[in-house]
Amino acid sequence: MTAEDTHTAIPVASTTPAHRDGNVLRWLAAYTVSLVGDGVYFVALGWAAQKSGDATQVGFVMAAGALPRALLMLAGGVAADRFDPRRLILGSDAVRCLLVLTAAAGIAITSPTLWILVAVALVFGVVDALFVPAVGALPPRITTPDQLTRVTGMRSLAMRLSQIAGPPIGGVSMGLGGPAATFAAAGLLIALSLPLLAAVRMRPSGTGATVDRERPGAGRAREELLDGLRYIRRHRLIGPLAAAGAVFETGLTGTLNVGMVLLNAERGWGPSGYGWIIGGFGAGAAAGAALLAVVGWLPRAGLTLAGTLLAGCLGAATIALVPVLWAAVAIAVLIGLNAGVFGSLNHSLIQTAADPAYLGRVTSVIMFTMVGIAPLTYPLVGTAIGAWGAAPVFLGCGAFAALGVALALFSGPVRSAELPRT
Template sequence: MTTTASATARPAGGRPAYRDGNVLRWLTAYTASLLGDSVYFVALGFAAAKVAPPAQVGLVMAAGAVPRAILMLGGGVVADRFGPRLVVIGSDTVRCALILAAAAALALASPGLWLLVAVALVFGVVDALFMPAVGALPPRITTPDQLVRLQGLRALSVRLGTVVGPPVGGLAMGLGGGAAAFTVAGLLFATSVPLLIGTRIASLPPAERAPAGRELRDGLAYIRRHRVVGPLVLSGALCELGLVGPLNVGMVLLADERGWGAAGYGWIIAGFGVGSAVSALLLAVHGRIRRAGAVQIGTLLVGSVGIGFIGVAHQLAVAVAVAFLSGLICGVCGGLATALIQTATEPAYLGRVTSVMSLTGFGLAPLVYPLFATAVGAFGAAPVFLTSAALAALGGAFTAFLPAIRHAELPT
């Protein structure tokens, strides 16, 4: 099955991924969808703030995470059963219709909080289908030797979405309120749909279908048995659980504890973001990493230690410099890990494998936030940062003892 998929998706003329029109078409659609996500969350938050107190705004923002976490594994089964291309196109179409309908409701009336909660819940359900499917697409649109480049390009799109999306959403809110911001998000989703339809996707031989529950169990058993995929998925889960606290909550608490304020927080986050963008660009251009498994282990260990030492820094300049280096190293680690997993996974299981990876990052990891914040309040930032970094480094430490991971290579 791997051979069939690769042959169908081979870039024309052996061009690298960043010069392959099919890859760039998918990348443009993916970027538009990411920007739509960012604008949507800004619009949802500000629209909720206009009709509800802060506590209820938090509930609205968190509402979509519940169905996303519950249904994520089922989304992987759907992606593998019906094909990721169909699921991604359908998901973006539904998101477009949902957000434009919300924009119309906000423009024509003054609906209460119930509308925003309903939109967030439905959006979360669709996200549970979209995330595993979009993660399963890269191996189906390019060859294995181009996966590292494609992961680098994808990481650049993610950075673009997080940097450009919120200001665009804020500008739309300022000019036309919630209706305008929701409209912009809906149009961005609409932009991605025809591009996705025009993207060539490798076809797979027809497979025998089983009940959904059995397919889910088969996917989990596949991950557990696979000597490369299983350890790397577990390693990634430990890394997510260890680093999500410092990166998403810890930087705010650290800046407050050190007296650096919001500006200091912004500089640290910008340093990490620039480092990640540079590493993504290097992966996209270079694309060929020898001894990929060993490099992934090493970068995971070093990157985890670097993030831990951000919490130890007492000078803002030092914290920003360490954040930049940590982002640079972690970006290489993440790109290699994803490429190694997708190269080793049989195409028929890509959706289910991606759903397990997404569940950790988007479903379980956010549960660490309150625990991390409580620990920082009790013990201070430095020891909690270092403890979290040690948990993340454990993901690299145990794989260092596995020959299948140490000697893993990407196709050249």
């Protein structure tokens, strides 16, 4: 008997659609405002570092927050399973708010120095390692299984909208008041999320997507982490989905970030061309997330997931072959659209299938792939494009990412996976 066979899904019907549920909307508003604050914070951090050091030092400051986030993400998943995820989110958001406001005050009193910025980035990354898994573990505790896909789509849409809104707000704040004002704006935005989060009600874990198994004991965190990794590896649905997502992220993250900059330079489209391509991808991803938020359910979810994954790989492989900007923008929109649908479906299927006692660790493993493993491809992609040009590297990375499609299609549970009906 496998791990997932020890519990059975409960077909609980929701009386209120997620987009009309005040509890869900409070959580969504808090999450969105917090993410916008994050976007403003990163603008403040980057520009403050640029005013204090050279390009290498800017990179060092920005990487200072990514390192502890990646190293501690899995431990954050253990904490999300051991403790109340809402309290973890509240606590970590409060610490982030105080940290950023303290940085604003310090920079207002003295000029920004690299050691201050590195210290802020390190602490922010440590707290983020607790915040991210707890956020992933919360949706099944605030809604019913039939609304989980819609909530996941709403969460993905909030992420995309915050990516659009955060940098402009940070830029305006930087122009008006410099780094201190921008840090202060980020802190105030994060502070706005706290009363909204405090008003979110948690549903009993036994009435969510699954029935609780015996929760992990108070043993060592390392043992609980290994137990979570074994749970993912043995789960007939979550294991293949996590592996497919990891391959997809590893194959395409470098090309869609570093590679797109170098492709734009190779084609001579200029900064505006890069902005159009990235904006097209963001618009497509937002539309894909909005689709799931509106319809709340798609038929043949497993096969649809594999299809959108394949379409995203094909788009990412061929975008370097088109000679004109408008075609690249159109392909970027299609890549984003399919990536948005794939991401929402992947998270929905995993959260629906996961035992609540393991959901924090499952989320942390998935996020570790995105923030810990995938960024390691950045220098490899840059070096390869410098040696061979953009087209062969994009084709090769797209082909590698397509291995994730094979992993999904070779799994019978993925092919037959369905979402709970609304």
